[in-house]
Amino acid sequence: MKSSKQKFASILSLLLGASLILGACSEEERTNDAPAPAGAENTTNESMPVSYEFFRNATAKLTYNGQTLLLDPMLSDKGALPSFAGIAPNPIIDLPVSTESILEDVDAVLVGHMHLDHFDQPAAEKIAKDTPIFTPDNEAPTDVTDPENSTQTFKAQLEQKGFTNVSTMASNASKFEGITMSQEFGQHGIGRVGQLMGGVNGIILRAEGQPTIYWTGDTVLDDEGQVEAILAKHKPDIVIVHTGGAVIESIAPDPLMINEPQAVRFFEAAERINPDVQITAVHMNALDHCFTTRDTLKAVVDKLPENIKESVYIPAEGETVEFR
Numbered sequence: 001m002k003s004s005k006q007k008f009a010s011i012l013s014l015l016l017g018a019s020l021i022l023g024a025c026s027e028e029e030r031t032n033d034a035p036a037p038a039g040a041e042n043t044t045n046e047s048m049p050v051s052y053e054f055f056r057n058a059t060a061k062l063t064y065n066g067q068t069l070l071l072d073p074m075l076s077d078k079g080a081l082p083s084f085a086g087i088a089p090n091p092i093i094d095l096p097v098s099t100e101s102i103l104e105d106v107d108a109v110l111v112g113h114m115h116l117d118h119f120d121q122p123a124a125e126k127i128a129k130d131t132p133i134f135t136p137d138n139e140a141p142t143d144v145t146d147p148e149n150s151t152q153t154f155k156a157q158l159e160q161k162g163f164t165n166v167s168t169m170a171s172n173a174s175k176f177e178g179i180t181m182s183q184e185f186g187q188h189g190i191g192r193v194g195q196l197m198g199g200v201n202g203i204i205l206r207a208e209g210q211p212t213i214y215w216t217g218d219t220v221l222d223d224e225g226q227v228e229a230i231l232a233k234h235k236p237d238i239v240i241v242h243t244g245g246a247v248i249e250s251i252a253p254d255p256l257m258i259n260e261p262q263a264v265r266f267f268e269a270a271e272r273i274n275p276d277v278q279i280t281a282v283h284m285n286a287l288d289h290c291f292t293t294r295d296t297l298k299a300v301v302d303k304l305p306e307n308i309k310e311s312v313y314i315p316a317e318g319e320t321v322e323f324r
Contacts, residue, residue, distance in 0.1 A: 050211060050238065050323040054315040055102055056095055057117055057286040058218075058242060065207035067107040067177050071215070071240075075099045075122035085248055085289035090117070093286055096318030099126055108132040108176055112217045113188075113200045114140050114154050117287055124161045133163055136183040136201040137170035169203070180206045185226045186219035189256035193248060194220070197256060202227070204234055211237030211278075211323065218242050218283070220255055221262045228269045235274045238323055241266060242283035245292030257283065259292045260300045267301070271308045279312045280321050 184202035214236035245259030
């Protein structure tokens with residue numbers, strides 16, 4: 001019989017591939033504390049519309065400031081990855097379009113973190129090696145059995161996969177074709193599992209004449225209210241939020257990302273801070289450890305006040321959200 005320690009290593013190795021994050025990065029590394037610039041509430045430049053083409057889990061193409069940004073590419077076929085919760089091989093659904101279509105006309109790739117469901121081997125093989133890639137200044141072990149000696153930055157891991165144009169956001173914003181990208185706080189779970197999952201980041205996107213975007217990444221709402229503080233600081237016009245309610249029940253019952261009750265709290269805070277906010281909720285229906293589904297989330301959203309309900313959209317795979 002496996003020991004508790006072996007069970008942790010085994011299950012988390014499956015979930016994270018060779019990219020288990022064991023240590024939360026420092027506040028300086030994972031947040032950008034610069035205040036939101038004056039006039040942060042941007043007016044959309046209608047000649048450069050903003051859209052979000054959703055494929056599966058967290059994988060999408062974001063068209064922003066005239067650029068097409070591929071987010072968190074998990075390109076594996078249905079069932080090609082191991083089960084994370086002991087229920088079914090992952091992903092549990094197919095991509096709605098071909099990988100060739102997903103990779104077409106991509107100007108840059110944003111990798112939120114290096115967990116297997118956000119950047120997998122097919123992505124490493126199929127994305128052109130000179131594609132601009134942006135990722136937080138964070139790190140993860142490449143060998144979960146020897147984290148002390150194998151921890152490397154996300155940037156180094158991507159470069160070892162052959163990518164030649166990788167930039168980090170760090171505490172100072174990165175810039176790409178008029179887009180400013182900065183990393184913010186994230187907490188990938190609570191309790192013991194959260195400690196093992198380690199540090200993740202939210203990402204803020206800005207561009208002149210474009211709406212401010214907050215991409216939450218895989219986070220829960222922390223006890224200190226830091227996620228809500230990001231909303232207050234940046235007053236985003238568009239929010240892309242991961243609401244999968246992931247749980248690895250064989251290890252612990254604590255969620256690894258926002259679930260239905262936390263989603264309600266998050267939606268209420270986002271709408272209170274910016275009544276015109278447009279929220280897109282994803283990271284559901286694709287993995288066997290994500291127990292919040294589109295249907296369960298929609299059921300709680302339908303009970304919210306009309307102004308909040310109208311601000312939340314829950315796309316299905318293959319849908320494109322056109323932001324106003």
